[in-house]
Amino acid sequence: MxxxxxxxxxxxxxxxxxxxxxxxxxxxxxxxxxxxxxxxxxxxxxxxxxxxxxxxxxxxxxxxxxxxxxxxxxxxxxxxxxxxxxxxxxxxxxxxxxxxxxxxxxxxxxxxxxxxxxxxxxxxxxxxxxxxxxxxxxxxxxxxxxxxxxxxxxxxxxxxxxxxxxxxxxxxxVDLEEIKNTIPKTRAELQIPEDAFVVGMVGRLSKQKAPDIFVKAAKLIKDKIPNAYFLMVGDGELRDQVEEMIHKFDLDSSFLITGWIDNPTAYMKVMNVGCLLSRWEGFGLVLPEYMACKVPIVATNVDAIPNIIEDGNNGLLVAKDNYEACALAVQRIYSDAYLKDKISNIGKNIVNEKYxxxxxxxxxxxxxxxxxxx
Missing domain, CATH: 3.40.50.2000 (Glycogen Phosphorylase B;)
Structure with missing residues (x-):
C-alpha cells in the first residue's frame, strides 16, 4: 500500500x-x-x-x-x-x-x-x-x-x-519475548515461605472470575496440603468480600492479594499451579500466559476455555462453581510429578505454536x- x-x-x-x-x-x-x-x-x-x-x-x-x-x-x-x-x-x-x-x-x-x-x-x-x-x-x-x-x-x-x-x-x-525476559518475583520479597506450594489466580476480583470459589477451594486444599499458599494477582469490587472469606476460613497467614500490578507474569513464575475459575469467558488471556510460564493450569470448562485447554493434556478442567473439584485437581497436580511436567511442557509447546x-x-x-x- x-x-x-x-x-x-x-x-x-x-x-x-x-x-x-x-x-x-x-x-x-x-x-x-x-x-x-x-x-x-x-x-x-x-x-x-x-x-x-x-x-x-x-x-x-x-x-x-x-x-x-x-x-x-x-x-x-x-x-x-x-x-x-x-x-x-x-x-x-x-x-x-x-x-x-x-x-x-x-x-x-x-x-x-x-x-x-x-x-x-x-x-x-x-x-x-x-x-x-x-x-x-x-x-x-x-x-x-x-x-x-x-x-x-x-x-x-x-x-x-x-x-x-x-x-x-x-x-x-501473548508477548512471548516479554514473558521470557520478565524477572520473577522472589518468594522472599513476597514474604511467601520458600517451601510453600503456591496456588495462584490472576484476574479481576469480580463475579465473572469467581474469586469466592478460589477461596472455598483454598480451604480444602490447605486441609490436604499444609504448606499450600495462595496468591491472588488483581483487584476488584469483590475484594472486601474475598478478604472476609479468607479471614472466616482462618487463611490470613496463607494468602496474598497483590492488588493491580503491571507485570502479572512476574508473579505467575512464583506459582506451582495457576487457576482460572471463570463463570464465563470469551478467551482467558491468562491461560496462554500461564502456559508460557510453564505453570500447570486448573480452569473451568466454560465457553472458550476448552478451546484452549484440553483436559489432562495441557491443563485440568473442572465444572463451573465446583470448588471441591478445583481442590481435587490442584491436589492431583501436587501429588503427580509426571502429570505436572506433562501439562507444563505441552502447554509451553502449544503457546509457542498458536498463541x-x-x-x-x-x-x-x-x-x-x-x-x-x-
Whole structure:
C-alpha cells in the first residue's frame, strides 16, 4: 500500500482489553499501520502513549448512562470526521455500541471485537435477550466482527448475530519475548515461605472470575496440603468480600492479594499451579500466559476455555462453581510429578505454536488490508 492504514481504536473496558491493545500496538508494523486510540479514563495514558501513534482520553461510563453516552457519541463522531480514519476498530460491548452509532453514515470501514459476548455473561434471561438484540441490530453497522476464539464465533452463529461471512476468528496472543525476559518475583520479597506450594489466580476480583470459589477451594486444599499458599494477582469490587472469606476460613497467614500490578507474569513464575475459575469467558488471556510460564493450569470448562485447554493434556478442567473439584485437581497436580511436567511442557509447546502476538498482528494486518479493499 502507498500509505499507512489509519486505524482509530475505541476502547472503554480496561483490564484484558487494555493488555490486548498494548501488545497489538507494540508489535504493529508502523510502516503499514497508524494506530490512534480513543480510550476511557481507566487506561494508563502514559503507557498507551508510548505504544500508539496518538491517544485521546474520553470520560466513558461503564454502565449504560444515556446522557453521558450521547455526549461520548457526539465527541467520537467529531473525532472520526476530523481524523478521517480508514478503519474504526471498536473493542468490547460498550465501546462497540458507542463507536458504531457515532460512525453512522460516515465512509470509513468499521470493525468490532466484543472480546467476549455480553449475552454469554451470567445474568438474567431478560438482560441476555436485550444484549442479543442490541448485537443483532448493531451488527448491520460494521464490516467485520472479530471473534477471539472458536467458541465466540459459535456463539454468534448459534444466536444468529450476523451472516457467517462477517465473522472472523483471530485468537488472542501473548508477548512471548516479554514473558521470557520478565524477572520473577522472589518468594522472599513476597514474604511467601520458600517451601510453600503456591496456588495462584490472576484476574479481576469480580463475579465473572469467581474469586469466592478460589477461596472455598483454598480451604480444602490447605486441609490436604499444609504448606499450600495462595496468591491472588488483581483487584476488584469483590475484594472486601474475598478478604472476609479468607479471614472466616482462618487463611490470613496463607494468602496474598497483590492488588493491580503491571507485570502479572512476574508473579505467575512464583506459582506451582495457576487457576482460572471463570463463570464465563470469551478467551482467558491468562491461560496462554500461564502456559508460557510453564505453570500447570486448573480452569473451568466454560465457553472458550476448552478451546484452549484440553483436559489432562495441557491443563485440568473442572465444572463451573465446583470448588471441591478445583481442590481435587490442584491436589492431583501436587501429588503427580509426571502429570505436572506433562501439562507444563505441552502447554509451553502449544503457546509457542498458536498463541503468540506476532501471529495476531499478522492476521490483524491481513484483515485490515482485506477490509480496506472491499
Amino acid at each position: 502507498n500509505k499507512r492504514i489509519r486505524v482509530l481504536h475505541v476502547a472503554e473496558a480496561a483490564g484484558g482489553v487494555e493488555r490486548y491493545l498494548q501488545t497489538l500496538f507494540k508489535y504493529s508494523d508502523k510502516k503499514q499501520v497508524e494506530n490512534i486510540l480513543v480510550c476511557s479514563q481507566n487506561y494508563d495514558y502514559k503507557k498507551m502513549k508510548s505504544l500508539a501513534d496518538r491517544v485521546i482520553v474520553l470520560k466513558m461510563a461503564h454502565q449504560i448512562d444515556p446522557s453521558a453516552d450521547i455526549k461520548v457519541e457526539k465527541t467520537l463522531r467529531r473525532i472520526i470526521k476530523q481524523l478521517k480514519p480508514d478503519i474504526v476498530y471498536a473493542h468490547s460491548s460498550k465501546a462497540g455500541a458507542l463507536a458504531r452509532i457515532a460512525d453512522l453514515g460516515l465512509k470509513n470501514k468499521v470493525i468490532y471485537n466484543p472480546h467476549g459476548w455480553a449475552f454469554n455473561m451470567q445474568q438474567s434471561a431478560k438482560k441476555k435477550e436485550m444484549y442479543k438484540w442490541v448485537e443483532k441490530i448493531l451488527a448491520h453497522f460494521c464490516d467485520k466482527i472479530i471473534c477471539i476464539s472458536d467458541a465466540e464465533k459459535e456463539s454468534a452463529l448459534r444466536e444468529k448475530i450476523c451472516k457467517p461471512e462477517k465473522l472472523q476468528v483471530i485468537y488472542n496472543g 503468540y502476538i506476532e501471529k495476531v498482528n499478522a492476521n490483524t494486518l491481513a484483515m485490515y488490508c482485506s477490509v480496506c479493499k472491499e
